[in-house]
Amino acid sequence: xxxxxxxxxxxxxxxxxxxxxxxxxxxxxxxxxxxxxxxxxxxxxxxxxxxxxxxxxxxxxxxxxxxxxxxxxxxxxxxxxxxxxxxxxxxxxxxxxxxxxxx
Amino acid sequence: xxxxxxxxxxxxxxxxxxxxxxxxxxxxxxxxxxxxxxxxxxxxxxxxxxxxxxxxxxxxxxxxxxxxxxxxxxxxxxxxxxxxxxxxxxxxxxxxxxxxxxxxxxxxxxxxxxxxxxxxxxxxxxxxxxxxxxxxxxxxxxxxxxxxxxxxxxxxxxxxxxxxxxxxxxxxxxxxxxxxxxxxxxxxxxxxxxxxxxxxxxxxxxxxxxxxxxxxxxxxxxxxxxxxxxxxxxxxxxxxxxxxxxxxxxxxxxxxxxxxxxxxxxxxxxxxxxxxxxxxxxxxxxx
Amino acid sequence: xxxxxxxxxxxxxxxxxxxxxxxxxxxxxxxxxxxxxxxxxxxxxxxxxxxxxxxxxxxxxxxxxxxxxxxxxxxxxxxxxxxxxxxxxxxxxxxxxxxxxxxxx
Numbered sequence: 001x002x003x004x005x006x007x008x009x010x011x012x013x014x015x016x017x018x019x020x021x022x023x024x025x026x027x028x029x030x031x032x033x034x035x036x037x038x039x040x041x042x043x044x045x046x047x048x049x050x051x052x053x054x055x056x057x058x059x060x061x062x063x064x065x066x067x068x069x070x071x072x073x074x075x076x077x078x079x080x081x082x083x084x085x086x087x088x089x090x091x092x093x094x095x096x097x098x099x100x101x102x103x
Numbered sequence: 104x105x106x107x108x109x110x111x112x113x114x115x116x117x118x119x120x121x122x123x124x125x126x127x128x129x130x131x132x133x134x135x136x137x138x139x140x141x142x143x144x145x146x147x148x149x150x151x152x153x154x155x156x157x158x159x160x161x162x163x164x165x166x167x168x169x170x171x172x173x174x175x176x177x178x179x180x181x182x183x184x185x186x187x188x189x190x191x192x193x194x195x196x197x198x199x200x201x202x203x204x205x206x207x208x209x210x211x212x213x214x215x216x217x218x219x220x221x222x223x224x225x226x227x228x229x230x231x232x233x234x235x236x237x238x239x240x241x242x243x244x245x246x247x248x249x250x251x252x253x254x255x256x257x258x259x260x261x262x263x264x265x266x267x268x269x270x271x272x273x274x275x276x277x278x279x280x281x282x283x284x285x286x287x288x289x290x291x292x293x294x295x296x297x298x299x300x301x302x303x304x305x306x307x308x309x310x311x312x313x314x315x316x317x318x319x320x321x322x323x324x325x326x327x328x329x330x331x332x333x334x335x336x337x338x339x340x341x342x343x344x345x346x347x348x349x350x351x352x353x354x355x356x357x358x359x360x361x362x363x364x365x366x367x368x369x370x371x372x373x374x375x376x377x378x379x380x381x382x383x384x385x386x387x388x389x390x
Numbered sequence: 391x392x393x394x395x396x397x398x399x400x401x402x403x404x405x406x407x408x409x410x411x412x413x414x415x416x417x418x419x420x421x422x423x424x425x426x427x428x429x430x431x432x433x434x435x436x437x438x439x440x441x442x443x444x445x446x447x448x449x450x451x452x453x454x455x456x457x458x459x460x461x462x463x464x465x466x467x468x469x470x471x472x473x474x475x476x477x478x479x480x481x482x483x484x485x486x487x488x489x490x491x492x493x494x495x
Contacts, residue, residue: 358441
């Protein structure tokens with residue numbers, strides 16, 4: 001199955017800019033369906049970007065983040081051709097991870 | 104006593120008569136002239152927004168507001184409709200149970216043809232939209248139709264729009280009185296006020312583009328269908344032209360019609376025609 | 391002693407019960423008429439392709455009140471629904487010509 005993570009990292013001078021789009025329902029657990037029943041909470045709790053074995057960005061999310069979250073940030077360092085690893089864990093224990101090359 | 108009530112009756116009758124007389128429009132017999140309409144339509148919006156390039160009108164609210172435009176440019180690097188677009192591509196090439204596929208229903212195998220929809224079918228005497236054509240394709244091949252408003256229909260039309268990106272809208276009105284009638288009815292629908300809030304499509308998209316309705320910036324009517332289907336943040340998902348028409352109706356407290364009812368097909372025909380020449384930009388993203 | 395009280399109380403009670411029954415029935419008949427009128431108007435609005443969501447909501451409120459036996463409330467809602475439906479008919483009819491006022495020419 002295709003990865004849920006799309007990521008693009010571009011090195012420019014001393015910094016690397018990262019954008020990512022993650023496919024996930026991010027159900028808060030407060031919304032009811034058409035039948036009036038609560039849609040159970042299902043959201044990413046931890047998101048981590050690692051470069052050179054060290055985390056350069058990590059997020060602890062709750063149900064307040066919307067569906068298919070988009071993340072953009074920049075970190076100091078990173079060279080063209082190096083690996084950037086992205087992984088997430090959700091409240092059901094599911095995970096996904098991907099590695100992209102910095103452009 | 105009787106005289107007074109008689110006078111009252113007479114004056115009421117006179118007032119009513121006066122009202123109905125003044126309510127009649129001063130226009131001469133109207134002949135339908137789509138070419139003139141389209142020209143006037145474009146002129147209205149380019150005059151109103153002289154700094155916006157003609158092609159940029161397809162970006163709706165993003166062409167109306169600098170700050171929103173910047174955010175949208177960023178968003179386009181990783182657009183939220185990507186997942187739906189991918190799904191649409193996969194679906195389009197997957198054959199039906201009978202071995203045929205969508206390719207067999209459309210000219211040029213369905214690639215790069217979105218800008219020709221809707222069209223007037225002279226055999227049937229009605230307007231055919233892309234969404235309608237897709238469901239008919241399914242039903243002809245023994246498959247159940249999709250809901251017109253979201254998910255699969257949105258994914259399929261997203262893919263077809265994507266293959267037509269940049270191509271100018273090329274809607275044709277054949278020399279057939281029924282086609283002209285459909286166009287005219289579409290135009291009438293667009294300008295007719297409805298719902299308890301008494302809004303027409305024009306109330307927002309002709310009278311107030313660039314202004315706000317609550318927190319939203321309103322899009323101009325010119326080019327408004329070019330970006331369909333759209334991923335709308337408000338919906339947290341994709342929606343089709345049918346979705347937009349029905350939700351707009353209910354937002355102004357009018358009971359929506361059924362997707363692909365004649366009125367909706369006709370208004371899509373009208374709106375697409377007057378935007379002829381503007382590029383297809385779908386699938387799109389909106390707030 | 392008790393029997394005598396009961397004997398006088400009973401017919402009084404029956405009278406009162408009978409009176410309230412008559413009152414309630416009158417309200418229900420009123421409601422049914424008002425609701426039918428509202429529904430008919432809304433149906434006409436439907437044939438003009440211009441029903442309002444608020445008409446449907448008010449009709450539903452009327453029905454709910456009627457089901458709970460609150461006929462005065464129900465009749466009032468039904469009458470409001472009829473007014474809304476009639477307004478939507480007026481809107482559809484007048485817009486047949488008025489739409490041209492908005493048209494870009």
